[in-house]
Structures are given as C-alpha cells and as structure tokens.
Amino acid sequence: MPLLKDGQVVDDPWANLPEPSEAEGQSAGETAIDVDLIVTLEQWRNGREALLKRNGRLGLRLRSDQPPAEIVDDLEHFDLIALEFPKFSDGRAYSYARLLRERHGFKGELRAVGNILRDQLFFMLRCGFDSFEIAGQDATTAWREAIAEMGVWYQPTGDGRLPSGVLGGAFGRSRAVAAE
Amino acid sequence: MYRYDEFDLAFVQQRVAQFRGQVERRLAGELSEDEFKPLRLMNGLYLQLHAYMLRVAVPYGTLSSKQMRRLARIARDYDHGYGHFTTRQNIQYNWPKLAEVPDLLAELAEVEMHAIQTSGNCIRNVTADHFAGASADEIEDPRIYAEIIRQWSSLHPEFSFLPRKFKIAVTGAPNDRAAVRFHDIGLQIRRNEAGDVGFEVIVGGGQGRTPVIGVTIRKFLPKAHLLSYLEAILRVYNQLGRRDNLYKARIKILVQQTGAEVFTRLVDEEWAELKDGALTLPAEEIERIETYFAPPAFETLPANSPAFEARRFEDRDFARWVRSNVSAHKADGYAIVSISLKPEGGAPGDATAEQMEVVADLAEAYSFDEILISHEQNLVLPHVKLSDLPAVWDKLVQHELATPNIGLVSDMIACPGLDYCNLANARSIPVAQRISQRFSDLNRQHEIGDLKIKISGCINACGHHHVGHIGILGVDKKGEEFYQITLGGSADENAAIGKIVGPAFSYDAVVDAIDSIVDTYLGLRQDNEKFNDTYARVGITPFKEKLYAAA
Numbered sequence: 001m002p003l004l005k006d007g008q009v010v011d012d013p014w015a016n017l018p019e020p021s022e023a024e025g026q027s028a029g030e031t032a033i034d035v036d037l038i039v040t041l042e043q044w045r046n047g048r049e050a051l052l053k054r055n056g057r058l059g060l061r062l063r064s065d066q067p068p069a070e071i072v073d074d075l076e077h078f079d080l081i082a083l084e085f086p087k088f089s090d091g092r093a094y095s096y097a098r099l100l101r102e103r104h105g106f107k108g109e110l111r112a113v114g115n116i117l118r119d120q121l122f123f124m125l126r127c128g129f130d131s132f133e134i135a136g137q138d139a140t141t142a143w144r145e146a147i148a149e150m151g152v153w154y155q156p157t158g159d160g161r162l163p164s165g166v167l168g169g170a171f172g173r174s175r176a177v178a179a180e
Numbered sequence: 181m182y183r184y185d186e187f188d189l190a191f192v193q194q195r196v197a198q199f200r201g202q203v204e205r206r207l208a209g210e211l212s213e214d215e216f217k218p219l220r221l222m223n224g225l226y227l228q229l230h231a232y233m234l235r236v237a238v239p240y241g242t243l244s245s246k247q248m249r250r251l252a253r254i255a256r257d258y259d260h261g262y263g264h265f266t267t268r269q270n271i272q273y274n275w276p277k278l279a280e281v282p283d284l285l286a287e288l289a290e291v292e293m294h295a296i297q298t299s300g301n302c303i304r305n306v307t308a309d310h311f312a313g314a315s316a317d318e319i320e321d322p323r324i325y326a327e328i329i330r331q332w333s334s335l336h337p338e339f340s341f342l343p344r345k346f347k348i349a350v351t352g353a354p355n356d357r358a359a360v361r362f363h364d365i366g367l368q369i370r371r372n373e374a375g376d377v378g379f380e381v382i383v384g385g386g387q388g389r390t391p392v393i394g395v396t397i398r399k400f401l402p403k404a405h406l407l408s409y410l411e412a413i414l415r416v417y418n419q420l421g422r423r424d425n426l427y428k429a430r431i432k433i434l435v436q437q438t439g440a441e442v443f444t445r446l447v448d449e450e451w452a453e454l455k456d457g458a459l460t461l462p463a464e465e466i467e468r469i470e471t472y473f474a475p476p477a478f479e480t481l482p483a484n485s486p487a488f489e490a491r492r493f494e495d496r497d498f499a500r501w502v503r504s505n506v507s508a509h510k511a512d513g514y515a516i517v518s519i520s521l522k523p524e525g526g527a528p529g530d531a532t533a534e535q536m537e538v539v540a541d542l543a544e545a546y547s548f549d550e551i552l553i554s555h556e557q558n559l560v561l562p563h564v565k566l567s568d569l570p571a572v573w574d575k576l577v578q579h580e581l582a583t584p585n586i587g588l589v590s591d592m593i594a595c596p597g598l599d600y601c602n603l604a605n606a607r608s609i610p611v612a613q614r615i616s617q618r619f620s621d622l623n624r625q626h627e628i629g630d631l632k633i634k635i636s637g638c639i640n641a642c643g644h645h646h647v648g649h650i651g652i653l654g655v656d657k658k659g660e661e662f663y664q665i666t667l668g669g670s671a672d673e674n675a676a677i678g679k680i681v682g683p684a685f686s687y688d689a690v691v692d693a694i695d696s697i698v699d700t701y702l703g704l705r706q707d708n709e710k711f712n713d714t715y716a717r718v719g720i721t722p723f724k725e726k727l728y729a730a731a
C-alpha cells in the first residue's frame with residue numbers, strides 16, 4: 001500500500017516482523033540485524049531482549065484496542081509507532097495519537113495504518129500523525145485535495161496550528177484564512 | 181444573536197465546496213453508495229424510505245427572520261413546500277434531490293447555516309432551552325455556552341469518529357426545558373454558594389432502547405474549564421465506549437458498565453492533565469460571545485397592558501390561547517409566545533413555506549427579529565410586548581398557527597414513523613393525528629391541562645415516548661402495528677422513565693386506550709393535580725383496571 005509522508009508517496013524503509021507462523025522458526029533475533037523493523041505489542045513483549053540487541057531501528061504497531069498507555073515506559077525504544085484503524089469508523093487511534101504526542105512526548109514517526117479514507121487525513125494530521133498508509137490510485141492528489149479543503153478549525157491540538165474562534169484569542173480572529 | 185465571523189463563514193463555505201465535489205464524484209459513478217455514505221452523513225444527508233432527507237442544524241434552536249425566510253424558500257424550491265421541525269431543534273427536508281443538495285447547502289451558507297454534524301457518530305448540534313434569553317427563571321443565557329461548544333465540537337479532529345452519536349444540551353434555568361438529564365452530556369447552569377456561575381455536569385442520560393436518567397458527575401464546574409472538562413469526558417468515551425455493538429455504544433452504557441464513580445474518576449484523571457491548558461476559556465472570550473446574546477433593548481413598560489387585558493376580557497378564544505401559549509417573560513410588559521405546530525390532524529412539527537414566512541414577519545415586527553425552535557417541535561417568539569399580543573394572535577389565526585394547545589394533550593411529539601422511516605415498526609404521525617381529532621374540543625383539552633403524549637414508531641425512541649406522561653411505542657406483532665403504552669415519564673427536572681401499563685393495543689384501539697387513561701386521570705385527580713402527580717399518588721393499577729376491564 002502506498003505510504004504518504006509530507007504529502008508525497010515515499011518508499012517505506014520499514015519492514016514488519018513476520019508472525020512465527022508465517023516465517024517458520026524465524027525469531028526477531030534472526031532477521032537481518034540492521035533492518036528497520038516494526039513489531040506488534042505481543043512480539044515486543046515476547047522478544048524484547050533480542051529486539052533491543054539489533055542495530056536497526058524499532059517500530060511498534062498497536063491495534064485499536066491497545067492503548068499506548070500500556071507502553072509509555074518503553075517509548076524511548078521506538079522510532080515509529082503505527083496505530084491501526086481496523087475500520088474507518090473506529091476512531092480510538094485519534095485519541096491515542098494525541099496522547100502519544102501531547103502527553104507522552106513521542107517525537108518519532110506516527111503512522112496511520114488500516115482503513116483510512118481521504119477525508120480523514122486532515123483530522124489525523126491534526127492529531128499528530130505524520131505518515132499514512134492509504135489505498136487508492138493517486139494518494140498525492142488525495143492528500144493535496146484533503147488538505148486544501150480544510151482551511152479553518154476551532155480546536156487547539158498539539159500540532160501547533162492556532163485555531164479560530166474562542167480558543168484562538170486575538171490571533172485566531174485576525175489571522176488570514178489559510179485556504180483562501 | 182451570534183453572528184458568524186469571517187472564519188465561521190470560510191468554514192461553512194469550504195464544507196459546501198467539499199461536498200459539491202463529493203456529490204459530483206458520486207453522480208459520475210466514481211464513488212459507490214458505500215463510499216459516499218459516510219461523506220453524505222457528515223453533511224446531514226440521509227437516505228430514507230422514499231428519498232433523501234436533509235437535516236439542517238439550527239444551533240441552539242435560534243433563528244433570525246432572515247434565516248427563517250431562507251428556510252421557507254428552500255422548502256419551496258427544493259422540497260414539496262414544507263419543512264419539518266425536529267425534537268433536536270433542527271429542520272428536516274424530506275424530498276431534496278441529490279444533485280441539488282450542494283446548491284441547497286450554498287443557500288444555507290449564505291445565511292450562516294449548514295447541515296454539518298446533524299448525523300454520524302460525532303458531537304451533534306448542541307441544543308438549549310427554547311425560552312433562552314427570555315424566561316424569568318434563567319441564571320444565564322445557555323446559548324453563550326452552546327455557541328462555545330458549537331465551535332469546539334465543529335469537525336473536532338479527535339472526536340469525529342466516536343463509538344456513537346453524541347448529544348449535548350444546555351439549560352440556564354432550574355426549570356429544565358432542555359431535557360438535560362436525557363442527553364449524553366447535560367449542562368445545567370448553576371450559581372454556587374460563593375455566587376459564581378458554572379455548570380452542573382450530567383452524563384449518560386438517553387432514551388433509545390435503554391432509557392437512562394443521566395448522573396451528575398460534577399456539581400459545579402467553573403466556566404473557564406468547560407471545554408477542558410468536556411474534552412476529558414469525550415476522550416474517555418472515545419477510548420472506552422463499546423464499538424462491538426451498536427446498541428451498547430452510547431456513553432450511557434459505558435457509564436453503567438464502569439459505574440458512575442469509576443467513570444467520574446477516569447474523567448477527573450484525564451481532566452487533571454488537560455485543565456489549565458490550551459482549552460481554558462479566557463474570560464474576555466466568554467464576554468465576547470456573551471455580547472452576541474445580550475438582551476435586546478427592552479422598553480421600560482408597565483407590567484400590565486390595558487389593550488391586552490381588554491382583548492383578553494372580551495375575546496374568549498384569545499384568552500384561551502394566552503392561557504396555553506403565552507408564558508411569563510423576564511422583562512415587564514413582555515411575554516413569550518409559543519406557536520403551535522400541532523394543529524388538529526396535522527403532522528407534528530411540519531410548517532409550510534408560507535407559515536415560516538409569517539413567523540419570520542412576526543419576529544421581525546414584534547420579537548426583535550428572533551425565533552426559537554423548541555424540542556417539542558413548536559416555534560417560539562421570545563420577546564413580544566403584551567400590547568402587541570392581539571396583533572400577533574390575529575395574524576397567527578389567519579395562517580392556522582394559533583392552535584391553543586401548548587403543553588396540552590394534542591401538543592404531542594411524534595417521530596416520522598412508518599410513513600418515512602425505514603426502521604419503523606408502526607406509524608406515528610397518523611396516531612398523533614387521530615388523537616388530536618379525538619381531543620378536538622379545545623375546551624376539554626384546557627380542562628385536562630398539562631399532559632404530554634409522545635409517540636415513537638420503534639424502540640429507537642425518536643419520539644421520546646419514554647419521557648411522555650403518556651408514552652406510545654409502535655411495536656410489531658406478527659407483522660401488524662401495535663402500540664405499547666407507558667405512564668409517568670418526564671423529561672424535565674423531575675426526570676422519570678415511563679412504566680409499561682400492560683399488553684399493547686392495536687392501531688384501531690390505541691386512541692380509545694388514551695381516552696380511557698385520560699378519563700381515569702380526570703376521575704382521580706385532586707384539585708389541580710398534574711397527571712404525573714396523580715399517577716404517583718394512585719399508582720398504575722387504576723389505569724390498568726379501566727384499560728383492560730373490557731378484555
């Protein structure tokens with residue numbers, strides 16, 4: 001699936017660690033030692049020691065029923081966290097993303113994976129995601145359109161964009177409308 | 181009244197442009213109905229039994245004359261000449277054509293209106309007391325805070341895909357006209373002992389198949405923290421609310437399953453992190469919004485008007501209308517006028533384009549250009565001089581808008597039911613029509629007094645039957661329409677959920693059953709006792725005995 005980052009489709013330098021059933025007998029320690037590897041929470045818990053000995057960077061993939069609160073103490077080990085949207089309507093990861101960024105200070109790549117609609121990209125961006133696995137022909141165009149359609153917002157989030165309305169203060173009322 | 185600033189305007193215009201593109205993609209076949217569905221729902225466009233239905237948000241139920249005239253024009257140009265005012269202070273159009281919806285939305289945007297967030301699992305249009313700004317019992321105008329919440333909740337990036345839809349209501353008065361105990365979040369404006377004004381926060385109320393009275397999780401929330409506290413509640417709900425079962429996804433189930441105490445603790449823990457952060461409301465901003473809702477320039481008038489008294493004395497019809505449809509105003513010499521959208525035999529909440537225009541004219545001439553929509557599906561002229569009441573009434577009479585039945589038997593809430601809704605078990609509107617015909621004698625209605633009948637066509641309870649003094653619920657019995665009756669519900673500060681009286685009645689028998697219940701009440705009531713008080717005193721048995729005696 002195309003990976004969208006900074007509005008561009010880019011090659012994905014990351015690999016997922018296969019489940020043991022898929023790659024018989026292979027354990028985390030045996031995958032090439034310098035590959036950047038995304039692991040599931042279960043794989044992290046079971047193979048923590050071996051994973052930490054590798055040279056490549058580590059990423060963590062969380063299901064929508066795995067709140068990041070569970071791994072707050074381990075955040076320093078991860079350069080990427082991928083949050084799953086099993087259905088576009090399952091919006092838990094929006095909260096997870098904001099908590100990771102705004103409360104737990106996660107600075108690495110925050111990737112949205114799963115069932116992601118074009119019309120959700122802007123919400124995700126505002127919640128702190130900075131890369132997106134998005135299906136479809138022309139992800140860059142989708143991105144450009146989705147971002148252009150939203151020029152005004154009312155909510156302060158951790159992304160630093162100042163809002164309009166009551167929470168924007170004097171700035172919120174005097175700034176030029178971005179989309180115009 | 182709140183006026184859009186340039187950002188609000190840009191905000192809705194961008195949404196119209198966005199939806200126009202989506203409709204074009206749909207009509208060109210680039211989007212399937214499945215893909216289009218979440219997009220149209222974001223814009224309040226439903227697919228109903230026979231056609232699309234568009235639900236337009238009327239924030240906190242407040243309209244200017246200009247906006248009302250536009251709603252009338254839309255009814256004429258895009259619908260069959262009428263609109264339907266709903267229990268959520270919205271207006272629905274039942275016959276728009278898909279290709280025309282973007283134009284319709286553009287017409288709305290011109291008068292600062294839209295259909296965003298009138299559907300989908302997001303924070304819906306915030307509702308407020310329909311006597312806001314006018315009633316004598318109000319601590320502060322709830323619309324100030326409803327507007328602040330409107331801004332915060334508009335396309336909230338974190339809360340647009342909640343487990344289920346989310347409804348917030350605000351009231352500024354101890355007499356609760358906004359049903360705050362039956363919303364996902366209810367806010368009751370309170371004054372604490374120190375004299376400060378803030379909010380009692382009530383969570384987890386709701387109707388539907390599991391009716392629940394909301395619980396208070398914070399007795400007094402200072403104004404500055406309104407949004408950080410709401411964000412804390414929503415964040416807890418967004419993470420923990422059930423997503424595996426549509427019927428267990430509302431926050432009321434989460435509150436029940438975790439227990440109110442644990443839920444409150446979770447919210448407080450989250451709030452501790454958010455409090456005093458970017459969501460803190462600056463006092464100047466609250467004041468800025470407050471000025472939009474500043475009381476209009478009321479004249480200094482005597483508490484009585486001779487012209488009004490004279491008309492009341494000599495015209496019994498006028499006097500009767502005043503008794504039911506006119507309420508006390510906070511300013512001397514003024515009154516609140518309720519315009520009934522429940523004429524005998526009509527569909528509750530329907531208004532023709534012409535009627536909307538009449539109301540717009542009256543508001544402009546006599547009510548500081550302001551109109552409110554009540555959740556009981558009536559319209560309100562909030563600030564009418566007593567001396568103008570005769571003129572207002574005369575005009576209302578001419579346009580069949582003067583039915584003197586506010587709060588009475590025929591002022592029913594009824595959902596669209598089987599006539600429009602694809603979830604319905606049974607018809608609602610025809611039942612309401614038949615009841616209003618049965619009680620067509622208005623003097624009898626006045627003699628019966630305050631009595632709320634509410635009708636839903638299925639267990640989803642859009643007609644609020646759980647909180648009717650008499651509730652009627654359409655059920656399906658082997659493919660036939662039947663109606664289950666509940667007694668003793670109430671949506672106000674004495675919140676209560678009605679109890680089922682016994683076996684359901686057929687479509688033909690249900691009106692007789694209502695008649696029997698009313699008779700039993702009249703036979704048993706003492707002095708001016710209200711229905712629910714009589715019911716509380718005598719219990720359900722006498723009603724039951726009479727209802728099922730013949731069977």
Ligand code: SF4
Binds near residue numbers: 596597604636637641
């Ligand atoms: S109560 Fe049922 S029948 Fe009535 S509008 Fe709601 S879903 Fe439709």
